[in-house]
Every structure is written in structure tokens, then in C-alpha cells.
Amino acid sequence: MLPAMAKFRFSFIFLLFIVIKCESVNVDTISSDIRFKNVDRTIDISSQLVKISSKLTLENTGGTPVKNFLIAVESAAKNNVAFVGAKDSNNKDLRLVETTVSGYDYVRFWRVELKDALNAGATSLVTVESVFTKALLPFPTAITQQEDQLVKYIGNLYTYTPYYVTSQKTNVILNTKSVETFTKVKPYTQQDGGFQYGPYPAVKPFSEKELVIHYKNNSPFLTVTRIERLIEVSHWGNIAVEEVVEIEHSGAKLKGPFSRYDYQQDHHSGPASVRSYKTLLPASASDVYYRDTNGNISTSNMKVKKDSVELDLRPRYPLFGGWRTHYTLGYNVPSYEYLYQSGNDYLLKMRVVDHIFDDMQVDEVVTKIILPEGSTSVKVNLPYPVTRLPDSLHYTYLDTKGRPVISFTKKNIVENHIQDFQLRYTFPRLLMLQEPLLVVGFLYALFLCVIIYVRLDFSIHKAEHHHKD
Template sequence: MLLPQLLGVFVFLFARFAFGATLQTKAAGTWENVAFTRVVNLMRSYPIETVSLTIKNVGSYPESIYYFGLPDSVFDRISVFSARMPDKNAFIESSLYTQKVEQGGVPVSCGVLKLASPIEPNNTIDLEVVFAYNAGSSLTPYPEHISIDTIQMLHLNTSILPYSLYPTVDYRLEFLGSDEYTVLNARPDVSVKKQGSNKLQIGPIKNTKELTPSSLSLVYKHNLPLTRVVNLNRDIWLSHWANTIQFEEYYEVTNDAAKLKGGFSRAEFMNGEYTRKQGTHLLGFEMVLPNESSGHYFTDLVGMVSTFKVFSNRLYLRPRYPLFGGWFYNFTVGWTNELSQFLHSPGEEEHILRVPLLNGPNDIFYDNVKLSFYLPEGASIVSVESPVPIKYKLYKYEKSYLDLNAGRSKVVIGFKNLIDNARDESLFVKYKYSKTNLYMKPLSISLYIFCALMAYFLLKQINLSIEP
């Protein structure tokens, strides 16, 4: 339920802009959280939080801006942030605010929700906020080292009370995704009970003041890898002559799960048949490729890796060794598709390229992503559109095979803090490339070859003999 809501319209991180002059640097006390229910989904390697709100305008004037407080540890690592009105199933304008909002003399990082119409005094509205983030040092294995056959427990540090700029009348906290929970710093005045097979409920907690300091130390079972891509370099090469688009991706991957106690024994690993058992070790990757891809390859720093299979649009990769907690693996994967699958040409010279933002595995977090588009020589880039905020964008030229002039037009785009579901989104690159540019390269090559042959022919006519 969470991910479809999270990515329905995919207000995927919201360019970090202010909503104009209507925003204030201080959060006026015009709202009250009548009900605040926070649900933390722990099924994946990164938390996904859904906050259901009923807010009331307790001020004297209509209000349309609501500041949603976020701890700095979340704000700095957030990947997705969206808001909607659940009763109307309609998304509302939402963004991370570039400046900190002051509340009671305390600067607070926050998201900003702009309601479709102002809410009159004493009226209420229901909202739902969904966000995903890399928990970083707030989520660690517990203990840090375990044996190969030990079930992994994770330790989450979070807040037990609402991190809100407004007072809250009724607050509830729920955790989903594990069948075993332990609260290390339980409060005697707060109800903690397990519901069903995978839910832990805390609360209700009544009448909480704004920004009340609190902490919760939770240990839960999660016997799966915590896969994280430290760096991804994704290169995309276009050829109008061959009607092909080539993808090449270089991954630097690590597993943040618990480290092995006593080191790794391949004999123990094979004899225990751990390749067939669920655990914190990462055995392989399943990638979703575009349909009708071909020319697949899989390499690492040693050379070609043959342990990969392709089924329809799925590419299954098996590294040379399992990745246990704290281990790293670098590899490169590539494939080719027909360019016509991704290219739309509304005019003779105008072209629009649409490609998936990612093609990576499930349940994975990306620290840094660098996308590079290599357009044909002579192409001029008009614009680049992304549903995800771009950290940096560089335009340059790079020479490749048989590039005789300036080289290929290249655009490099950088992103941070992406999650696996970003592969459902598309990047658009608009560029101009005329028939003259298309034929210029073969004509230039032909001219160079003709000049070389003529020079050879003329040199052959010169008599360098010393005989009369």
C-alpha cells in the first residue's frame, strides 16, 4: 500500500524551492494537530514513513501553508517527499524548504505543504505525508558482529513523540515489517503493544507540545542484506546511424548489514548450504531492463563475469563472492536497445529522448548517481527535464571513435539520495540534430580517406631514385 501511494504521482523530491513571498521564516501558531498518526515501514533497507494528519486552523485568519517538521538527520538524507488529501485522493503541492523555519527561537528543518485553498478558522483538513530516507547512523546492526548462522537484529534510533512545529492533541506511532520488536527505553506512562504478526503500536499519547524532545530506541528483526550503492555511473550512448542506444553502468556497492564474527570460511558457507538460506549475505542482483535488450555483459575489476542470466527483461547477476556486512563489490554491466524505443522526433531536427532514471535492483539506496548522455557529434542540447532534483549539470564535448571535429555533445547530471523506485521515473533530454549533421560525419571521414589516398598516390609518383 505504501509504495503505490508514495509513487502514484511521484512528487519525488520536489525541487527545493520556496513558495514565494507567502512563506515566513517563523512558523506562526495557527495550526493544531488534532490527530497525528505516524507509521514507519521497516520492511526495506531504508525506512518509509507515512504520517496521517488531521489539522485545525486555530488562528484568526485563513491559512494555506503548513510546515511539516523533519529532524536534520532525516532532512539531509531524504529521497522522497509527497503529500496528498486522502479523502479526495489528490496530491497537493509539497517541497523541502531551503531555509530553516524558526519556532520558539529554534531553527527547524521542514517540508512545506501548500493547500489548494485556505482553511478558514476553526476548520479542519485531513492530510497524508509520505517520505523515504536513508537512516544512516540511526539504523545499525545490533550487535555489530554476528555469526554466519545468526539472525540479524537492527537498532533504530528515532523520536517517540511527534517532531512537529504545532501542538498535538492525539498522537500514535506504529512500526510495520518485522515479527519481533524490543523497545529498549520504554516509558512506563506510554502503552506499547504488538498487533498482528508484524505491527508494533505505541500510544496514544495526549497533548504534546510542539518540538518536545524525545527519543526511542527500537530493536527489531531484519534478517536481510542492507544494500547500498555508494556510487553509480550510468553512461548512455546514442547512435542515429545504427539506431541504437547503449547503456553502461558502473556500480560501487556495499552491504551495511552486520559484519561476520570470526571471518569468512568458504567451506563453512558451502557446507551449510547458505546459498539456499535467507540471511544478511547478498548473493546477487536482479535488474529490470528495457524490453528487447541485447548485447548484455557483466564485468568487474578482474575481468568478464559469466555468472549472469537474462530472462525477458530481467537480468540476474551473481558476483564472484557473496557480500557480507561491510564488504564492497565493484562491477560494470551493459546492454543495447534500439534507439527508436526511446526517441520521439516531433520535427526534422528536434528530438526528445526519454529513458528510465535507473535500471537497478530492488530494495536498494543510492548515495550518489551520475548520469552521462553522449549525443551524436553535431547535436545541440536544448533542455534536460527530471522528476528528481538535480544536484549538478555539466555540458561538455567528448571525442569518441572517428569523431573528427569537436566531438560528441555530452551532458552530465548528478543526483543524491535516490531509492530503487526511481526506476519508475523517466528523464527527458531534448536536442537538435539535423540531416546535415547526420551526413556530415561520413562525408568528413570519406574526405579524410580520399585525401590520404590522394597523398599516397602523389607520393608514389615522386621518383626518389638516384639512378639517371
């Protein structure tokens, strides 16, 4: 009897696990009622990122209203996707949820939730934006100091979608007229700084045709391999921010020796190298410092603007392909701009990651928030999925229990991820007196010890006094 009961319990637990597992994964189906009446796509490969913007005209050919549709990325590019977003005809953001479709495990899907259901026979305009990192390949992979950098873009001539497309065209934006080779599929036209492909009629679902463009691209190919962002919150009116940044030039590697003399004498020497870049800080940033392992780096300029502080960061040496640098950037901002209070409850609103340079790509960011000692009931609301790291404690002057540290990490970051997180916590206001009372108590004990030491006589015998006759 017991073995049968144990077997029944095991089967029940196993089935329950399968049900929970299936519910935790989004699974969708491809609707045959949806088609794209028109697709107008723009591929921007003028920087180190690949930015694709597609204007989709949805058409509901079925008999019932449609509340959502799917967008897809082919297997060749799915690991390079950093950001995907969608907006309606009123430029309002639409909700996206990553999902799966049975039988298409090699494809990445997102479900786009429409604000208003699309009725039968109606059309709707949706703009989908996507950003891809490390999708431009240096070719050749190594160049000399005097050579320009050539890169290859390998993509899809058609919009990769699970739906039938009535008509579509593609515009490719470059930053140069110097093009080595490109895909020629009629109809197409070559313009100054770009190409136009199409329109192509009657494109079937999941259609693929290789689009290759080999061209000159001397844009800064900088990759932040890792950034650790530390935010220390103080209820005494200040928030300290410090970033430890590791950067690598991810373009074509330098072939042969580097001549400092030629680099300084000839302004056109090293066209693919990076001499400096601009970092934007909050407009209220103060006490800015910029240093590496050797100390402060003085070759930088700071310009205060209306809505930001612009830093022109110049490393100690120019960055060529394969070269790296490491530095620390820190500043202070007033807490009243980012910290909101309601009784003993506080709300902190700051950015997950800040602007490092234009068209940035970040392999990994680790954000740490140090809260005041005694903070409890911490809740974090993030604008996109991240990996939450274990909480820890940070000890500094006059701390007794330690300050709680909330940490999370995110990989494959671009400028679209510069968004605010919200962190709520509870902090009794009386605890603000803890540090002043500790200082007062320490000084009181110190003075008391001095008084006792001066007033009391700790000698074993009294000193002898000699009197004159």
C-alpha cells in the same frame, strides 16, 4: 568627496547583496491557526530503509483560508532524510519546497502547497511519506558467519511537527517476531511482526520521546557507494546505457574467518550475507553485459517480462558486512522510445537512475549524457534538485569537434528518485551526413592514392632491356 562616494557605493552594494541573499532563501513562519486533528503514522523498518507514512488530518482553527502548512524533521534525523513527498486525499502529488523558520536552524522544514485553500473551520486529509537511509544501526557491530544480524532503530515516539496534535497513533512494522527490547509507553500493543503505540492525546508542538526497537533484521544491507551512469545518444536508432556500480555491504561486519565449505554445505550459513539480488532494466533492453575487472560474470540470469527485463545478478563471492564489489552493467535500447523530434529540436526523456535492487540506497549517482556531435541549445529539466557538473566533450570515431557531455550528480538516492529527466537540444539534420561523407571522402582519398601509386613511375632511371641476337 571621493571617499564619501566610495563609501556610499560600498554600502549600497552590500545592502543589495543582503536583499538578494534573503530573497534566495525561503523563510516561513509557523501558523497558530493550523492544528493536526488526527495523525495516523506507520513506521516500516522491515528492510534496510526506514519508511514513514503519516496520514494527517489538517484543521484550520483560524478565520482566514490556509494555502500551505509545514512538515518538519528533527535534528537527530535530518541528515538521514533521502526523500519527502506529500499527496492529497485524491492521491495527487502536492508541491513541496524546502524552507527555514527563524529560530529553528536545527530543524529541516518543508512547505507543502495545498491545491485548494483550506477554509476556516474546515479539515483536509494529507498523506506525507518520508524515507530515511542509514537510520538502522547494527548492534552488535560485528557478527560471525553463523550469527543473525541485530539492528537498532532509534526514532521519535511522537510525530515531530510544529503544530498541536489532538490525537495520534503509531504502527511499527517489522519483518520478524524476534525482538530483543523495545520502548514501552502505554498505551501500546505488541502484535505479530510489529507494535502499535497510542493513541496519545494532546501532543504539543515539537514533542520528542525516544523510541528504541532492537530486533533481528537479516534483510540485504547493501549500499551503492557510487554509480556512474553513462547515456550515449545516437540518431541512428540506438541509445547505449552503461553503469559502473560500486556496492558495499553496510551491515554488521564479519567477525572471524570465512569458511567457503560451511557456506556451501549449510544453506542457513551466513544469514546476513547477500548471495544475489535482482536488477530491473527497461523492457526493450538488449545486448546486456555484466562484467567486472576480471571479465564477464557468468553467474547471472536474465528473464524477459512484459514491462521489464529482470537480471538476477550474482557476484563472484557472497557479500558480508564490510565487503565490497565493483562491476559494469550495460545494455542498448531503441531511441524511438525515449527520443522525440520536432524539426531540428529533440527531447530526451530517460531516468536519472534506474532500479538496482529492492529498497536500494545510493550514496552518490553521477549521470552523464553524451549527445550527438553538433548539438546546441541544451536545456535540462530535472524532477528534483541536483548538482550540475561542468559540461565537457567526448571524442569517438569520426568526430571532429567532439560530442557535448551533460553531467549532474545527486547524493542520498532511494527508489523514490527513479524519475525521468527531460533534456532538450537542437541538432541540424544535415549533420547526420557528416560521418557517411567522412567515410566516403576517406575511401575516395585512399583509392586515389593507390591509383596514383600504381599508375605513375617514380624510379630515377629506366630499366635496361636486353635483346637477343
